[in-house]
Amino acid sequence: MGQLKLDKIQKFYGDFEVLKSIGLEVKNGEFVVFVGPSGCGKSTLLRMIAGLDSTSTGDILIDGVRVNDKPPVQRGIAMVFQSYALYPHMTVFENIAFPLRVERLPEETIREKVEAVAKILQLDKRLHQKPGMLSGGQRQRVAIGRAIVREPKIFLFDEPLSNLDAALRADMRIELSKLHQDLKATMIYVTHDQVEAMTMADRIVVLNAGEIAQVGAPLELYHKPQNLFVAGFIGNPKMNFMPVTCTATDEHGVTVSYAGQSVTLPVAARPDLVGQTLTLGIRPEHLSLGSGDLTVTVTPSVIERLGVNTVAYAALPSGENYCALLPGSAPVRVGAPMQTGIRATDCHLFDGKGQAFERRVDWQTLDRPAVTAA
Amino acid sequence: MREPAQLINRYRWYEIVGIYCGIAVFLTFVLAPFVEGFLVSLKPLSQLFSSPYRFIPENGSFEAYRTMWESVPGFARYIFNSFFISTIVTTVVLCMVVPAAYAFARFEFKGRGTLLAAFLAVNMFSGAVLLIPLFRLMRTLGVLNTYFAMIVPGVAFLIPSAIWLLRTYMMRIPRELDEAAYVDGASHFYTLRRVILPIAMPGITVVAITTFIGSYAQQFIFALTFNAKSEYMPLPVGLFAYFGRQEVVWNELMAASFVGIAPAMIVIFFLQRYLVSGLTAGAVKQ
Numbered sequence A: 001m002g003q004l005k006l007d008k009i010q011k012f013y014g015d016f017e018v019l020k021s022i023g024l025e026v027k028n029g030e031f032v033v034f035v036g037p038s039g040c041g042k043s044t045l046l047r048m049i050a051g052l053d054s055t056s057t058g059d060i061l062i063d064g065v066r067v068n069d070k071p072p073v074q075r076g077i078a079m080v081f082q083s084y085a086l087y088p089h090m091t092v093f094e095n096i097a098f099p100l101r102v103e104r105l106p107e108e109t110i111r112e113k114v115e116a117v118a119k120i121l122q123l124d125k126r127l128h129q130k131p132g133m134l135s136g137g138q139r140q141r142v143a144i145g146r147a148i149v150r151e152p153k154i155f156l157f158d159e160p161l162s163n164l165d166a167a168l169r170a171d172m173r174i175e176l177s178k179l180h181q182d183l184k185a186t187m188i189y190v191t192h193d194q195v196e197a198m199t200m201a202d203r204i205v206v207l208n209a210g211e212i213a214q215v216g217a218p219l220e221l222y223h224k225p226q227n228l229f230v231a232g233f234i235g236n237p238k239m240n241f242m243p244v245t246c247t248a249t250d251e252h253g254v255t256v257s258y259a260g261q262s263v264t265l266p267v268a269a270r271p272d273l274v275g276q277t278l279t280l281g282i283r284p285e286h287l288s289l290g291s292g293d294l295t296v297t298v299t300p301s302v303i304e305r306l307g308v309n310t311v312a313y314a315a316l317p318s319g320e321n322y323c324a325l326l327p328g329s330a331p332v333r334v335g336a337p338m339q340t341g342i343r344a345t346d347c348h349l350f351d352g353k354g355q356a357f358e359r360r361v362d363w364q365t366l367d368r369p370a371v372t373a374a
Numbered sequence B: 001m002r003e004p005a006q007l008i009n010r011y012r013w014y015e016i017v018g019i020y021c022g023i024a025v026f027l028t029f030v031l032a033p034f035v036e037g038f039l040v041s042l043k044p045l046s047q048l049f050s051s052p053y054r055f056i057p058e059n060g061s062f063e064a065y066r067t068m069w070e071s072v073p074g075f076a077r078y079i080f081n082s083f084f085i086s087t088i089v090t091t092v093v094l095c096m097v098v099p100a101a102y103a104f105a106r107f108e109f110k111g112r113g114t115l116l117a118a119f120l121a122v123n124m125f126s127g128a129v130l131l132i133p134l135f136r137l138m139r140t141l142g143v144l145n146t147y148f149a150m151i152v153p154g155v156a157f158l159i160p161s162a163i164w165l166l167r168t169y170m171m172r173i174p175r176e177l178d179e180a181a182y183v184d185g186a187s188h189f190y191t192l193r194r195v196i197l198p199i200a201m202p203g204i205t206v207v208a209i210t211t212f213i214g215s216y217a218q219q220f221i222f223a224l225t226f227n228a229k230s231e232y233m234p235l236p237v238g239l240f241a242y243f244g245r246q247e248v249v250w251n252e253l254m255a256a257s258f259v260g261i262a263p264a265m266i267v268i269f270f271l272q273r274y275l276v277s278g279l280t281a282g283a284v285k286q
């Protein structure tokens, strides 16, 4: 079992509140990713779960037992560090065997376990080498091996792939996902890379400045971000935001006007909205050339042609960046006006405080292929 | 084959000449006394005061290396004493400094900064300034004229710089290694023994060498003050025996000096094997 509960966790460094009342439950066997910009407190949170840092207030429960005052081994966790933290003077075998030697297991058992782990991680031929002779990916696998060999209830990963190059990172993502399926252990994974979060997580926890911005399945965050931060953080290129004015609300949604055009967005309305300035969000990949429910004409200043699609960057008259991700080689040119159409059902709407109006869409029907395939 | 020099390491010919000239000047000052001392040890005493003075000995021989043992019969004992005192001092210093340096490098505790500053301050007084108080202390404790009297002050005065040296080295070992070991259930002592010690070996070797040399150098003053028994005398005091009533037996004195440092040279030669750098390669990402 590896069930984790964080109850109103706070952390201060001096007067600086790094984490602000974090509450979260992680189910046994779940792959949860903490994602957020650098310095938002992801590592701090993970280190507190590990037992390397203490909480200022709040409780950490593993399988229902309060573990705040227990050392890491007794919590049943294992941690993989961003910098690998391998012992440079020991062979790969000894590195992986380290936790077992601490436990004083018999030599025979140690050999069996280490060899089994080495096989899973394809390190069997490297057991007698020192970390200095290994490539980055192999070093990271040794670090993972050292975590696996103890058979912990919960694995903690702190940006384990951020020191690897892009190709290797993609491979390791797949390996880690497989490992999770094989071990069926609870994994908590910290990253600032939203691709890693989207591809590996059962659930993503988006952190912003020490607070949980949103918790949800990857596609839920993509389709139904609860606030501007999550909307801007998840998705690449970033979601476009444009200022609109609310003109009416009814049971079908909120009607807003932008540059003389009016459009009704299918979102849950709230009272007293008329006249307020709201923020409309639209993902670059949901823009199409030509007209739509809302039509915006801009002049691209930079165009990137990636073959599979074309990215056009422009600015709105109000100054915001406006980006369009168009399929294939799109007929757009730098300096020539580009007409983009927006469908009302694709739009997100946020109030003055950055909170989203709930979209009247079921994200599971939006991504039916993904859901039915699962 | 020589690799082509990197651009940044490429010098013009006059720069190279300048560099070598500079090296030559300093090397001359450092090495000339050794060469001269060695040549003197080869000369018969009568030739030493010949004028004009000749650097290269005529019919030089290693005779002095034989007669030195006869003119000062206790000399072997002096060498042993020096070696013995330095070895004990180095061992004791290492045993105390390794855990202390680890603690100073890793743990936050009250008074850490003050203690470190105090160590530096102690280093500013040489032992010589404190000789009289130390002498009175030793007399009160009744340990004058023992090995103990030469070892304990030696240890005390060598510990501060050793802690500073080793602490700096240990701070360069990534903290994640300690944390990883801690997460895997290792105690602080287990981590120190299995992880930190092996990685810190080059640093420990440097500390061992400097301590050994430091102990060799400082024995003279402690031995002169705290010890009157000739059988406990270390090498530097022993060399005084070649200063006879009327004349100094220079050639034997020089020969004895070279023989006297030999054991220390051998120790250092063996220790420097551990001075390999780059032991942390592959520990964390660079």
Ligand SMILES: Nc1ncnc2c1ncn2[C@@H]1O[C@H](COP(=O)(O)OP(=O)(O)O)[C@@H](O)[C@H]1O
Pocket (backbone or CB within 6 Å): A013, A018, A036, A037, A038, A039, A040, A041, A042, A043, A044, A045
């Ligand atoms: N030991 C510390 N003392 C003071 N501030 C710290 C300490 N560790 C981290 N912080 C601060 O806490 C914040 C969160 O850090 P961290 O958890 O490492 O961020 P992340 O891993 O999300 O990049 C940062 O602003 C950092 O400056």
Ligand SMILES: [Mg+2]
Pocket (backbone or CB within 6 Å): A042, A043, A044, A159
């Ligand atoms: Mg971090």
